[in-house]
Amino acid sequence: MKRIFDVRPWHVTTTDWNPANKRLQESMTSLGNGNLGMRGFFEEQYTGDTLPGIYLGGVWFPDKTRVGWWKNGYPKYFGKVINAINFMATDIKINGESVDLAHDQISDFKLDLDMQQSVLTRTVTVHKNDATVQLVFERFISAAQKELVVQRITANNIGDTAATIEIASAVDANVVNEDANYDETFWNVLTTNADQQQATVVAITKENNFGTPRFTVGTQATVKTDLDAVQHEQTDTKAVNDFKGQLAAGAHTVFEKRTIIVTSRDYASQAELEQQMVKLSQQVAQESYDQLFAAHRNVWAARWEKSDVQINGDDAAQQGIRFNLFQLFSTYYGEDSRLNIGPKGFTGEKYGGATYWDTEAFAVPVYLGITDPSVTRNLLMYRYQQLDGAFHNAREQGLKGALYPMVTFDGIESHNEWEITFEEIHRNGDIAFAIYNYTRYTGDESYVLNEGSRVLTEMSRFWADRVHFSKRNHKYMIHGVTGPDEYENNVDNNWYTNYLAQWTLKYTLATVAKVTPAVAAKLQVTEQEKQQWQDIVDRMYLPEDKELGIFVQHDGFLDKDIEPVSSIPADELPINQHWSWDKILRSPYIKQGDVLQGVWDFIDDFTPEQKKRNFDFYEPLTVHESSLSAAIHSVLAADLKYEKQAVEMYERTSRLDLDNYNNDTDDGLHITSMTGGWLAIVQGFAGMRVRDGQLHFAPFLPQKWDSYQFRQLFRGRIIKVKVDQNGTQISLLSGEPLTIDLAGDQVKLTK
């Protein structure tokens, strides 16, 4: 655990400047608006180790798949997020010498991320060439205008003598990707242009060998300053505006920069793209910094209005959940159904910025609770729109129907480990479950009975082809899979996968029975198919151990040498850093819940005894070496009244990055794991469930907390749930009256 920021309810703040923590700091102070995002890198020159990453949603490059030994069926390309044109770059000179915190003598450093307003502020006093200048950097990525990033730099001459200040502001296409097969760059510059107050670069992603679209990006920065414009120039790869001025002792100067970034995702032609870029630049130039900021802040205020969680008596826990929701919203707020939630969002390059099953399994339940249904619906639409890719993936494996990818930008699989790419197919059930989850929570059947029925039908066609009938067991089986526990590969009859496949077929049959004749005509599900699906539902093999009273993770699991995690010597943890892969595989240790993932998904389908037996058996074998693991164990522990364990797991998930638990936050934040804190509090501590269209709660208060409260959207209402030592108060903040179930009592909420 490494905590480099102060614990404050709405802020992530530090006054400590340590270059060794630079990348970690950058990850943690990332900003985003769903459309684009950036790490909290310094805008001015910095010669130390840094990852100045800016990433644009949906702008990516298909790089050649790199493997040791090729396997039939491997995808040809691996999609990767590419670092965008750097429009933040500035070179600040004091008395002729560039500010560079890797070397400068400084004082009064303060870095502050305001999560309520989504603004990053940095203050630092630089002592340089006989001058003492305080610099204040502010930046926000507008939540009100998706193409807009605003910067403000204030220089206060707090020394005794006058000082010269120069600011060279650039838009620079010469950027480096950390994630590259070789040291190649990914941008071809189309035009660069600089005039007195503007710098523009239009670039296109370089040609690729896979026929996927290239992306054109226009980036135009407009500067406002009372410094004198001394020079402007454009080179092959960048456009620069130079300003200079003399600052008397005690005087200050303000430098503002508004950058508009437009992409060919939104505009058909380069001409139109450039036209819009210019138009938007002109619009934002007419508004003051304060006006632009107010519009941005108001959007965030509305988000928090629906979603804020307050914890009294535990500031670390309070900061944790706010940081979680802040980073989720920065990554995705449902404005664009072509975008999704990458495991690292816009905060790093690992996992290629692509879409994983994390979205459906972990993010959907959270967004359902705290955003309008349209936000989640767009996540469902994303998959519908990528159905062609899913057909392609199934075809590559010689199978019918649709197989959604493990990793993708465009629907086509782009991961290349056979045991994952080909085998971690439970994703095709998680995506089905998300449709059900949305429908159950919102009561809105319009998706499932239209687009959703198509997605379900094609996934069911896949499952029906992927199972095989074992003649000797008279059962359908699924061989050769990897479950959520990726510390087992290529197993037979993973309970979770088999259960989900069976459930998907059942849900599809029920859905198909309800669609309109027009939709049915499109689906073309034959009677024979329905019979086959029903037969699979009826005769699916689900490994169980009657004696232990548990579902068995997969066929061979109970033959292992089963000893609890507590028997592993401490210096061998985490096992993924200490054990050879084969040892991990044949061990009984579970990376993240597998059977328990299923018990969580279908928590109301099992008896308390079943839940308890499975939790008591599997949790002690679980090493929680996936950032997604703790949350569902917290919810299940709460369900079983294991309150201490539930709270421990909450702490682990909600402050995973703030405390750098996994020692890898310098690479970027664990965005999809940001869902864990909310799940633990709302589903766990408050026991929130939706049963037959009704909200249920059964809250408890963690011992060390004084109280907690959260807001929740449900079918047109916003309700507030407050839990303290006196019990639970649930109030209706907006919307029609609603009857809920509180620990078994029917409670009618009115305003």
Next chain:
Amino acid sequence: MKRIFDVRPWHVTTTDWNPANKRLQESMTSLGNGNLGMRGFFEEQYTGDTLPGIYLGGVWFPDKTRVGWWKNGYPKYFGKVINAINFMATDIKINGESVDLAHDQISDFKLDLDMQQSVLTRTVTVHKNDATVQLVFERFISAAQKELVVQRITANNIGDTAATIEIASAVDANVVNEDANYDETFWNVLTTNADQQQATVVAITKENNFGTPRFTVGTQATVKTDLDAVQHEQTDTKAVNDFKGQLAAGAHTVFEKRTIIVTSRDYASQAELEQQMVKLSQQVAQESYDQLFAAHRNVWAARWEKSDVQINGDDAAQQGIRFNLFQLFSTYYGEDSRLNIGPKGFTGEKYGGATYWDTEAFAVPVYLGITDPSVTRNLLMYRYQQLDGAFHNAREQGLKGALYPMVTFDGIESHNEWEITFEEIHRNGDIAFAIYNYTRYTGDESYVLNEGSRVLTEMSRFWADRVHFSKRNHKYMIHGVTGPDEYENNVDNNWYTNYLAQWTLKYTLATVAKVTPAVAAKLQVTEQEKQQWQDIVDRMYLPEDKELGIFVQHDGFLDKDIEPVSSIPADELPINQHWSWDKILRSPYIKQGDVLQGVWDFIDDFTPEQKKRNFDFYEPLTVHESSLSAAIHSVLAADLKYEKQAVEMYERTSRLDLDNYNNDTDDGLHITSMTGGWLAIVQGFAGMRVRDGQLHFAPFLPQKWDSYQFRQLFRGRIIKVKVDQNGTQISLLSGEPLTIDLAGDQVKLTK
């Protein structure tokens, strides 16, 4: 099937010149002497597609392991064979223009590999620039002098007018590897030197990042010719001698080149290496071509004396078995215990030229029968000398004892697929079995009771740590393995692996009980270890199906959808070229014998009924997509009196490359599969077994053959076995009288 050479008993010959078959032709006309070898590429300039490969035994480069996703425990480097300094290169000009068969008008082409004498001859008439010149190229790699390669080029002016002939002969370090991560080269040249008749290049393999030794190679070519020396030059990378002469109509000229190749494997310092190179060059310069050739041919004659197999009535079969033995002997004849038998020998770069378990499983039984015991003993010594590497490999997996590598040059694992590297551990039993096989066949216990006991003990320590005790089954199990059937990965309780592990422990216990006190003191096997090993032997789990009467390939195998290979549509075969990897894995189809590999190894341990049931069950599921598969199935079919099937399998294995069955012989020959023909004839058709120190035979004659005969070494004797329609004649060619078992009768052989 593609047959590009004529069927002749002792020759591989063609008069057909087709550039499309160039690489295939090169593979098939490879030569070698165990120490070095080369493909049958043209020595003169050739601008078409070609792989001019020369490879030196034990000279390799550790290249950075290339993977998609790193797994803990992966080896850091992948060893690869590197193409040696090209000393064959010549540029032949006729009337000023280079001969280049990619473009020239030619006639009377003939390419002939004489397998009896191991010499490659090519004749071609070139019509060029008003001249008609017949060129005759001869080459052999001396079996008598391991550092020597001899070339002779004869130019006959068969045209009507005089012609100018120029021959530029080079030693050239600027060679390309097909197997390279990038397009890098692997040689740093130390010196080049040319004088009137000699060209010398001394080079060292480039630096590597893994601390493995670099190799220095000295290559010195000495030319004899009656052409005029016109020029000699050395550049940074090569040394060239130029000769020229006028050839009257009807006249001819002879150009001879003797190249000596010495390596730092044999000489400690560069100075000594160069000294020896010069000394050897001087020695061979004093002998005539005929003298050098006679010495070489005599070695080959002695080899054939002990090993020749004659088949009457089926020339294709005859050519097949001779080609098999010829290529095996070219690759390995036991002179150097630091060398081994790469799957492609010196004939290509695939599989990196490294050592696999093929050696112990397939080559050892053949070499035992047809070479002096010392040849096989050196294969055993190879593993003993690499014990440190095997310790390293086990340690990397967190396990005790020694794990021999899947792929290696130096004993250290250099393969990088987790399902193979970490899991195909049956190799650690195959190596034990080879020790037993040697001892059983030769009666020589000196290896097993000394070096062998060390190897066995350390492998048993590995097995004892690698098994786990399943509390619920009260059995020892081995989870997470890949058997010989690589179309299954990461399975539990592969019968073959479990059986071999159990057998290895048993054999080690028996061996340890027999060693001298001095050896025992070195082994330090404790009583506790012995008890543990015995307990594992007693309680090893061996999956069986009583109802089917078969051993079960692994735990889940019988749950599959089991349909015979004959049910696969023809256009989907071979499945490894048509099916996605996951489909192959969950199919019941077997790449090469797995349970049947064990039945073959321990053929006398099973009842006829057991053998029949297992063969009848598994063979129909076997796709034989490994070149190693057909031979053992031929032997087992013969054992079961399935004569037709035995002969079919013989044909498939013995002419695999001659008929390019797998359509990949252009990459190089399947050297370790060259063992299959002999196994099929001797173990299969002739039913040869060694039981309690006695040779047994139970021959049958394939229907379409008139007769077959083979020679066999056994405990100081050479015997000849002849089988024809009248029965079997066994005669003693040399050595003391011997009693053998012929189909149940004791027969005493005397000279």
